[in-house]
Amino acid sequence: MRARSTIFTLFVEYIYPERRARVRDLITMMEVLGFSEAAVRAALSRSAKRGWVVPERRGRIAYYALSNRVYWQVRQVRRRLYEARTSWDGRFLLVLPEGPKERGERERFRREMALLGYGSLQSGVYLGAGVDLAATQELLAFYGLSATLFRAEHLGPKEEVLRAFSLKEASAHYQTLFSSVPPVLEDPLLAFRTLTRLVHEMRKLLFLDPLLPPELLPPGFPGPSARERFLTLRETLYRQAEPFLKRLSLSPLTPGGITFRG
Structure with a gap:
């Protein structure tokens, strides 16, 4: 467990639906998990530089708040971990985005699509079953991507579909x-x-x-x-x-x- 990733887990599990936490509470929890105070402060500082969290102060108390983008990610994790699954209508959602073209951003987009429940049929073609359409559209908007979307039934054996997933x-x-x-x-x-x-x-x-x-x-x-x-x-x-x-x-x-x- 790395410090920055573990802090994200703390927000997911113990702090949500609030988006901010006292620095002292974060340090206390992280110390129980084996991280030093210096490591926690360094991880928070690096996260702030990346725009993932925002430092705040209320009187004499220091806080860190999640950015809008990361708070959205926390909501998606919570939704998929803890909300009951709805019944499936037998149709798949197929997403063909126009981009991203830069390799690093393309990989980040692929991982976030996987977080929403999508697999990859081939490069740039995403397939989901029972996925959240609204969350998909929000993710495309975050990346500034247009996309062609289809709802369709698969006519072959399910093994063909399962190859898209890990x-x-x-x-x-x-x-x-x-x-x-x-x-x-x-x-x-x-x-x-x-x-x-x-x-x-x-x-x-x-x-x-x-x-x-x-x-x-x-x-x-x-x-x-x-x-x-x-x-x-x-x-x-x-x-x-x-x-x-x-x-x-x-x-x-x-x-x-x-x-x-x-």
Whole structure:
């Protein structure tokens, strides 16, 4: 876990729907995860230079707030991790964007399309099942891209479609997802560390697992059962981490139906 990426995970899991957090709270959480105060401040400073976060001060208290663009990314991660999936109508969304032309930006766009649940049929041709059209249009607007979009049915075997997605790689990651979960989690700090690492790994898995409708999944794919286990374990870990979370100046949270007040 790298510092900047871990800070993003903290915003996803503990700070949302707020978009700002006290620097002191971020340092406290990151220190529990094994990062020094200097490393946290350096990561926040680098993130600010990239425009990902914005430093703020209210009286004598220092904050960092997510930029509009990164806050949008947090919403997409939360939506895909925690919102119930709607039924699928059997049609795919096909997106043919005009660009990006620069290689680095093209790769960033590809990764963000993967975050939304898209696979790549071939270079510049994106395919999604049960994906969010509004989020897709917002992402295209962020990049200033025009695109041709189709809703269509696939007439061949599902194996042709599955080649567009990284399901084998996702499956390998799911197999080891819970291997580092300790058998006993009564310590609030250990529960917090375990929960954060699990969320961090699940967040990264969103770039590999498009969360396809059950009708499309290959036999034995571990994604749905792993996600169910993660959500159950998340609720337990929140209860066990509550004494630590209550020490922080976070807004009321309702993870897994449990309310914590900082």
